[in-house]
Amino acid sequence: MVDAISIAPELPFKQQVLELAAHLSRSIPNPDQTNIREFVASFEAQVQVEEGQEISEEKKKEVVKSIVGKFVELKGGLEAAKESEVESSHLLLQYLLSTSFDASSEDYSSAIKSVAEAVKKGAEGSNKAGRVEAGARILNNTYNLLPASSPLRPSVLLTLLSLLAGPSDLSSLPLTTQTLTIALAQWQLSSAEKVQFLSSASELFQSSGSLPRALDLLTLALKESVEAQLVEKAILVALAVQDKFELDDVLSVQGVKEQLSGKAAEVVSLFEGDEVEAVGKGQKWVAANGSWVESAGITGFTADSVLRKLRLIALVALAAKSETRQLEYAPIAKALSIDESEVETWVIDAIRSKLIVARISQPQSLIRIQSLSSSSTSARRFGSSEWQLLEKRLTEWKKSVSEARSVVEEAEALAAQGPVVQQQRRGGGNRRQQGQGQGQQQQQGQGGEGERQGQGQGQEEAVVA
Numbered sequence: 198m199v200d201a202i203s204i205a206p207e208l209p210f211k212q213q214v215l216e217l218a219a220h221l222s223r224s225i226p227n228p229d230q231t232n233i234r235e236f237v238a239s240f241e242a243q244v245q246v247e248e249g250q251e252i253s254e255e256k257k258k259e260v261v262k263s264i265v266g267k268f269v270e271l272k273g274g275l276e277a278a279k280e281s282e283v284e285s286s287h288l289l290l291q292y293l294l295s296t297s298f299d300a301s302s303e304d305y306s307s308a309i310k311s312v313a314e315a316v317k318k319g320a321e322g323s324n325k326a327g328r329v330e331a332g333a334r335i336l337n338n339t340y341n342l343l344p345a346s347s348p349l350r351p352s353v354l355l356t357l358l359s360l361l362a363g364p365s366d367l368s369s370l371p372l373t374t375q376t377l378t379i380a381l382a383q384w385q386l387s388s389a390e391k392v393q394f395l396s397s398a399s400e401l402f403q404s405s406g407s408l409p410r411a412l413d414l415l416t417l418a419l420k421e422s423v424e425a426q427l428v429e430k431a432i433l434v435a436l437a438v439q440d441k442f443e444l445d446d447v448l449s450v451q452g453v454k455e456q457l458s459g460k461a462a463e464v465v466s467l468f469e470g471d472e473v474e475a476v477g478k479g480q481k482w483v484a485a486n487g488s489w490v491e492s493a494g495i496t497g498f499t500a501d502s503v504l505r506k507l508r509l510i511a512l513v514a515l516a517a518k519s520e521t522r523q524l525e526y527a528p529i530a531k532a533l534s535i536d537e538s539e540v541e542t543w544v545i546d547a548i549r550s551k552l553i554v555a556r557i558s559q560p561q562s563l564i565r566i567q568s569l570s571s572s573s574t575s576a577r578r579f580g581s582s583e584w585q586l587l588e589k590r591l592t593e594w595k596k597s598v599s600e601a602r603s604v605v606e607e608a609e610a611l612a613a614q615g616p617v618v619q620q621q622r623r624g625g626g627n628r629r630q631q632g633q634g635q636g637q638q639q640q641q642g643q644g645g646e647g648e649r650q651g652q653g654q655g656q657e658e659a660v661v662a
Contacts, residue, residue, distance in 0.1 A: 210252060211244040213293055214260055220286040221267050224276040240264065254297075258304065261297045264290075265308045272319030273312065273335070275328055287316070287335045291342050300344065309349050313339060313356045320360055332360055345383045351394040355401075362401040367410070374413050381417070388421045396427070399434075408438045408497055416446055423452035429461040436464065437497030440550055442506055444468060460489050467507060472514035473532045479507040480534060505546075508533045512543060513552050516566045526562040537562075 208216065218240040222233040243260045246252055252260075268274055268290065275283055290312065298305035313336055320332025336357040343350050354372075361367050381391055395418035402411040415431040431447045444465060448454055457465060467475050467482060483490070483500040490500050511532050515524055529544075530537045544564055547553050554567040 210257060210293075213289060214240055214244050214264060217264055217286055217290060217293070218267075220282060221264070221271055221274045224271040224274040257297050261293055262304070262308070265294075265312060269311050269315045271315075272322065273316035273332065275316065275319040275323055275332060276325075283331055284334055284338065287312075288338060288342075291339060295342075300347070306349060309339070309343075310352055313353050317356050317360045321363060329360065329363075333357060336360065345380075346385050348385050348390075350380070350384055351386065351390075355394065355397055358398055358401045362405045367402055367405050367407055374417070377414075377417065392418045392422045392424075392427070395421070396430075403434065403495070406496070408434060409441070412438060412441075412446070416450065419447065419450045419453060423450065423456050425456045425458065428453050428456045429459075432457075432461050432465060433493050433495050433498050436503060436506070437495050439497060439502070442510055442550070442552065460486060464503065467503075468510070472507075472511045475507050476504075476511050476532065476534055479504055508535070508543060509547050509550060509552060512547050513569060516553055516555070516564075517569055519566060522566045524564040524566065526564075529564065540564075 215237065218237045222228060222236040225232060225236055240260070240263070243263060244252060273283075274286065294305060294308050298308070316332050316335050320328045323329075336353060340350055340353045340357065343353065358367065358370070358372075361370060381395075384391070386394070395414045399411045399414035399418070402408075402414065412431065412434045415427065415434060418427055419431055428447075431453075432444065435441055435444050435447050448465070463482060463486070467479050470478075483503060487500050490498065490503070512529065515529060515532055516522075526537045526540045529540050533540075533543060535543065541557055541559075544553075544555060544557060548555060552570045554569075556565045556567065557563075558565065
């Protein structure tokens with residue numbers, strides 16, 4: 198969505214009106230030749246003046262209001278033969294409105310809103326393919342033709358979003374958070390009006406299943422006003438987003454924590470304490486507040502979704518605190534309050550949610566952690582226990598490096614002794630190998646059965662997100 202520069206048509210006012218009337222005549226019920234002529238003639242009579250005279254400004258406004266009324270009555274006039282004609286006619290109408298009325302007048306505001314709503318209704322109710330796309334383009338053009346600071350822009354944009362939220366995909370609209378932030382700063386609206394717009398837009402994205410975008414809009418609204426009801430809504434939508442496991446975006450907005458109260462504050466507290474203990478607390482809280490969760494009416498925010506997030510966060514916390522980067526099934530099952538048979542399912546969920554990268558060893562009932570997501574709360578939390586774990590891992594790493602260095606130094610010393618010593622050592626090694634070979638021949642055939650029994654053990658299944 199970019200600003201557009203209107204190009205003034207080289208037609209006099211009378212011809213502009215007749216062009217619009219001719220377009221609208223194709224959308225009237227039963228558009229036969231007689232009806233079309235009568236329709237156009239009615240507008241021709243309105244712009245008729247005596248020779249040598251011009252239409253007064255007041256008369257122009259009356260005529261424009263009349264033709265706007267017909268656009269509203271005929272639902273935007275979207276039933277024209279070609280979609281390109283529909284767009285062209287609306288561009289002409291926008292020009293006619295901008296040259297006939299003051300942009301700050303109530304008449305202009307009312308006309309823009311009425312036509313936009315008519316286009317929406319016409320697009321939604323049309324039985325012709327492509328009418329939604331045509332209506333969306335008209336509304337998009339209308340938005341872009343308005344000045345960047347116009348308070349009418351949010352109204353037109355909401356109408357466009359409402360149209361697309363039905364049969365189409367709102368993601369097709371390039372409405373990024375950055376673009377919207379710039380627009381909000383330009384629109385001549387009060388904070389209350391901005392909050393109203395953002396809340397309404399958020400509802401449309403939520404109804405279309407775009408919860409992350411709905412949350413972005415609510416977060417922007419909180420920066421304008423931290424009303425308690427708005428804070429609660431933002432928290433619950435954040436919890437409804439399936440792959441979002443922290444509430445920092447909402448809680449970091451100044452004044453939000455002070456407005457938290459009631460059940461919303463209780464559910465937030467589950468995500469702020471000890472991760473493993475939170476699972477048990479969450480089970481009790483959900484059992485006692487299931488009806489409240491359901492009454493929130495937010496798709497994706499359910500008792501099961503809350504417990505799922507608490508369990509996955511607990512799993513990440515266990516992985517972060519593991520000294521060996523290995524987790525057995527039993528402690529995972531205990532921490533998550535699940536059966537051991539369910540452990541692999543939860544680990545796979547954590548991997549697919551990009552919280553961890555791990556491998557599952559089924560024969561050993563072991564999870565080997567390779568890395569943790571930097572975005573997870575557990576990975577970013579760093580207290581005294583994390584410092585102790587870091588110190589222990591650094592000590593182990595120092596020991597491993599020291600041992601590796603000793604091996605390198607021994608190899609360097611051996612190389613410095615020259616080729617003779619190396620040959621002697623290799624010769625001794627060959628004699629030992631010969632002796633081992635004789636022993637192996639004697640034992641040939643005895644260990645075959647044991648080897649077959651050992652096959653298949655220690656195999657690992659790589660789990661890919």
